[in-house]
Amino acid sequence: MARKTGSHSEITGPRIRAAAQHLFARHGYAAVSMRQIAAEVGVQAGALYLYTPDKQSLLADLMRDHLESLLAATAALPPQPSPADRLAQFARFHIGYHIERPDAVFIAYMELRNLEPAQFAEIEALRRRYEDVLEDILRAGHRAGQFSIPDSKLATMALIAMLTGVTNWYREGGRLRRHDVEAIYADMALKSVGALAQP
Amino acid sequence: MARKTGSHSEITGPRIRAAAQHLFARHGYAAVSMRQIAAEVGVQAGALYLYTPDKQSLLADLMRDHLESLLAATAALPPQPSPADRLAQFARFHIGYHIERPDAVFIAYMELRNLEPAQFAEIEALRRRYEDVLEDILRAGHRAGQFSIPDSKLATMALIAMLTGVTNWYREGGRLRRHDVEAIYADMALKSVGALAQP
DNA sequence: GTCTATACCATGATAGAC
DNA sequence: GTCTATCATGGTATAGAC
Numbered sequence: 001m002a003r004k005t006g007s008h009s010e011i012t013g014p015r016i017r018a019a020a021q022h023l024f025a026r027h028g029y030a031a032v033s034m035r036q037i038a039a040e041v042g043v044q045a046g047a048l049y050l051y052t053p054d055k056q057s058l059l060a061d062l063m064r065d066h067l068e069s070l071l072a073a074t075a076a077l078p079p080q081p082s083p084a085d086r087l088a089q090f091a092r093f094h095i096g097y098h099i100e101r102p103d104a105v106f107i108a109y110m111e112l113r114n115l116e117p118a119q120f121a122e123i124e125a126l127r128r129r130y131e132d133v134l135e136d137i138l139r140a141g142h143r144a145g146q147f148s149i150p151d152s153k154l155a156t157m158a159l160i161a162m163l164t165g166v167t168n169w170y171r172e173g174g175r176l177r178r179h180d181v182e183a184i185y186a187d188m189a190l191k192s193v194g195a196l197a198q199p
Numbered sequence: 200m201a202r203k204t205g206s207h208s209e210i211t212g213p214r215i216r217a218a219a220q221h222l223f224a225r226h227g228y229a230a231v232s233m234r235q236i237a238a239e240v241g242v243q244a245g246a247l248y249l250y251t252p253d254k255q256s257l258l259a260d261l262m263r264d265h266l267e268s269l270l271a272a273t274a275a276l277p278p279q280p281s282p283a284d285r286l287a288q289f290a291r292f293h294i295g296y297h298i299e300r301p302d303a304v305f306i307a308y309m310e311l312r313n314l315e316p317a318q319f320a321e322i323e324a325l326r327r328r329y330e331d332v333l334e335d336i337l338r339a340g341h342r343a344g345q346f347s348i349p350d351s352k353l354a355t356m357a358l359i360a361m362l363t364g365v366t367n368w369y370r371e372g373g374r375l376r377r378h379d380v381e382a383i384y385a386d387m388a389l390k391s392v393g394a395l396a397q398p
Numbered sequence: 399g400t401c402t403a404t405a406c407c408a409t410g411a412t413a414g415a416c
Numbered sequence: 417g418t419c420t421a422t423c424a425t426g427g428t429a430t431a432g433a434c
Contacts, residue, residue, distance in 0.1 A: 012399080028312060030229035034428060047400050049429065110309065113227060148390075150383050151375065153368075158387055161364020162357050169356045176350065184349050188357055191347075192391035211417080233410060246418050248411070 013051045015041050020058050025103035029059050029114045059111060060119040066104040067126035073097060074133050083141030084195045090137055091186035094163045099178055102167050109164060131156055141195060148194030159189055212250045214240050219257050224302035228258050228313045258310060259318040265303040266325035272296060273332050282340030283394045289336055290385035293362045298377055301366050308363065330355055340394060347393030358388055 019040040023032045034055055038045040052058045077093060080086040098105045108127070115123060135156040141147030149155040163185055170181060190196040218239035222231045233254055237244040251257045276292060279285040297304045307326070314322060334355040340346030348354040362384055369380060389395040 026312070028227060028229050030227050031313065033426075035426080043399095044401060045428085046402080046430075050399065055428070113225070114230065150379075150386075154375065154380065154383055155387065157364055157368045158361050158384060161367065162361035162391075165356055165360020165364075168360065169352075176353065180349075181353065184353055185357060187349075188354070188391040191393055192361075192387040194390055232408075234408085242417090243419055244410085245412075245420085249417065254410070 012041065012043065012047075016048060016051050017058070017062060021062050021103045021107065024059065024062070024111065025106045029107075029111045056116060056119070059107070060115060060123065062104065063108050063111070063115075063123045064126065066101070066108050067123065067130065070097065070130060071126065071133075074130065083137055083144055083146050084190060086137045087141065087147075087193070087195060088186045088190055090134055091159075091163060091189040092182040094160075095166055095182045095185050096178065098164060098167055099170055099181070105164065105167055131160060134159060138193065141193065146195055155193060159192065162192075163189065211240065211242065211246075215242075215247060215250050216257070216261060220261050220302045220306065223258065223261070223310065224305045228254075228306070228310045255315060255318070258306070259314060259322065261303065262307050262310070262314075262322045263325065265300070265307050266322065266329065269296065270325065270329060270332075273329065282336055282343055282345050283389060285336045286340065286346075286392070286394060287385045287389055289333055290358075290362055290388040291381040293359075294365050294381045294384050295377065297363060297366055298369055298380070304363070304366055330359060333358060337392065340392065345394055354392060358391065361391075362388065 016037065019037050020032070023036055023040065034048055035045045037058075038048055041048075048058075052061070074090075074093070077089055080089050108123075112120060112123065112127075135152050138147060138149055138152045138155050138159075142149055142152060166181065166185065170176075170178075176184075187196065215236065218236050219231070222235055222239065233247055234244045236257075237247055240247075247257075251260070273289075273292070276288055279288050307322075311319060311322065311326075334351055337346060337348055337351045337354050337358075341348055341351060365380065365384065369375070369377075375383075386395065
């Protein structure tokens with residue numbers, strides 16, 4: 001992330017990005033002003049431009065960092081013996097990762113329309129790569145005769161939407177524990193593609 | 200919807216709401232100006248205030264109308280003999296209804312945070328009533344021993360998110376026909392709660 | 399590296415002519 | 417019923433002092 005000068009501050013930049021992430025997630029990119037971000041950090045609005053060329057880049061950087069981290073974490077998952085195990089692993093991972101980063105996730109899914117074309121294309125490509133991780137699993141299970149899915153792209157979109165929806169309601173310290181939530185979602189995901197025998 | 204005077208125009212009001220719905224869905228409430236809405240209708244910005252007291256009410260009215268229509272349509276669904284049939288009917292209905300009204304749906308799900316507290320509470324209550332329709336079905340299936348769901352609230356949120364996600368990718372005239380999409384989603388929904396035997 | 403000050407523009411909303 | 421004109425406010429972003 002381009003800082004404009006050979007500056008010393010290693011702390012203000014991250015704080016600006018944290019404040020922006022928090023405010024964008026809560027109120028939406030378009031509804032948040034640079035003045036609000038600056039106020040949350042405790043600097044003047046003008047000072048933000050030492051750390052970002054403009055508001056748009058602030059958003060795009062947040063989204064890119066999130067999606068690149070997500071992809072890296074996905075790539076680091078340990079190999080699994082079967083498509084069903086891979087899907088269970090993916091579902092648990094997705095739930096856990098999203099529960100831990102509600103703001104970044106929310107922004108990445110909701111603020112695509114506020115990106116300008118060039119940055120939209122870049123971010124959309126990253127998101128698409130993540131969807132492909134799941135679709136690969138589903139296709140492998142379909143080829144192996146273990147999943148029953150008429151259309152792998154539709155199933156991918158359905159599962160991603162189902163799993164990501166956890167951010168709409170899950171709250172730390174609520175009725176259900178994180179581990180239980182992961183288990184139940186993974187179970188529903190497996191059953192939805194016919195990968196689990198009925199009781 | 201309160202028009203300010205005993206006016207004659209039966210056409211401009213609806214056109215304003217249609218333009219607002221279209222623009223809010225495409226760019227987001229906060230990113231759309233009253234001038235843009237007026238331009239799309241072909242009137243001046245000031246003229247909008249003959250039909251709405253302010254921008255906020257324009258948004259709240261769109262959301263209220265959508266959710267009330269949705270609830271009315273849900274209530275009008277023909278009775279079904281079993282929880283599984285009710286769930287299949289709900290899934291197909293939800294998919295079809297959402298496919299036909301992508302803009303209204305998108306706004307109702309995305310712009311809650313741009314409502315002020317009083318209107319938020321009202322709209323949120325309507326949304327909650329719709330979720331309860333699904334949760335009632337899931338609980339009935341659970342009581343009857345036909346659904347396998349550890350937590351009915353979680354399952355409700357998971358299914359609503361999965362089904363609503365259709366608006367993220369489905370496009371008229373695309374690869375899949377509407378009827379096929381309804382059928383596949385309904386099948387995944389039933390399987391996810393253990394209501395369909397595996398092949 | 400951060401500040402104050404400010405340029406410049408778009409916003410939501412209103413007043414009053416027609 | 418719609419227009420033009422306008423208001424006060426707040427938006428992004430920059431300039432230049434320190």
